[in-house]
Amino acid sequence: MKDLLDLEKKINSELASKIKSSQIKHNHLYLNIDYHQLIEVLGFLKNSTTTKFKQLVDITAVDYPQENKRFKVVYLLLSHEFNSRIVLSFFINENEVIPSITEIFPSSNWMEREVFDMYGIKFKDHPDLRRILTDYNFEGFPLRKDFPLTGHNEVRYSEDEKKVIYEPVKLEQNYRNFDYESPWEGTKYIKEEIESNDKKN
Numbered sequence: 001m002k003d004l005l006d007l008e009k010k011i012n013s014e015l016a017s018k019i020k021s022s023q024i025k026h027n028h029l030y031l032n033i034d035y036h037q038l039i040e041v042l043g044f045l046k047n048s049t050t051t052k053f054k055q056l057v058d059i060t061a062v063d064y065p066q067e068n069k070r071f072k073v074v075y076l077l078l079s080h081e082f083n084s085r086i087v088l089s090f091f092i093n094e095n096e097v098i099p100s101i102t103e104i105f106p107s108s109n110w111m112e113r114e115v116f117d118m119y120g121i122k123f124k125d126h127p128d129l130r131r132i133l134t135d136y137n138f139e140g141f142p143l144r145k146d147f148p149l150t151g152h153n154e155v156r157y158s159e160d161e162k163k164v165i166y167e168p169v170k171l172e173q174n175y176r177n178f179d180y181e182s183p184w185e186g187t188k189y190i191k192e193e194i195e196s197n198d199k200k201n
Helices: 002-014 035-046 108-119 186-199
Strands: 019-025 028-031 054-064 071-079 084-092 097-099 123-124 155-159 163-168
Touching: 002 028, 002 035, 002 084, 028 035, 035 071, 035 084, 035 097, 035 155, 054 108, 108 123
Parallel strands: 028 084, 097 123
Antiparallel strands: 019 028, 054 071, 071 084, 155 163
């Protein structure tokens, strides 16, 4: 914990105007910044001899649709030399575009594409910002909280047309019989069987 406290002090002293807040939790240092400061902060964390966070572990996001700043974007960094981890984050609204960090961490290329694909968050100056997990004609962003669980379209191969076609999702329940009773009360057919046995006895 002492090493993390020292690291927190160093970073706050060097980047005093860039860090909104910092705290240590779960043996990680959490930093909250403004996204306009992202390039400068990450450049310092990677290249400073006092930090040396040379590895970008992941980039992800969290969707809070009820908030004005809808998305929390999170960067996970690792310093092998100091055996330390930093969780860097900031909030943005749906229309804001954040800077790509591919010039600092080339490995962020596919990570940023994944965040774009799943959440619709855009990265300025990304060399190839297109979908990476879903299909090119995919509609919507699957990890947003307002995305329907069934999706919008289903994909199938048509023997008649000899190609892959897209169709609106159809949920046919003709052959499904749902029992919404409490498992503590027992399902209807079990109750009927018990009642029938009681009458016989």
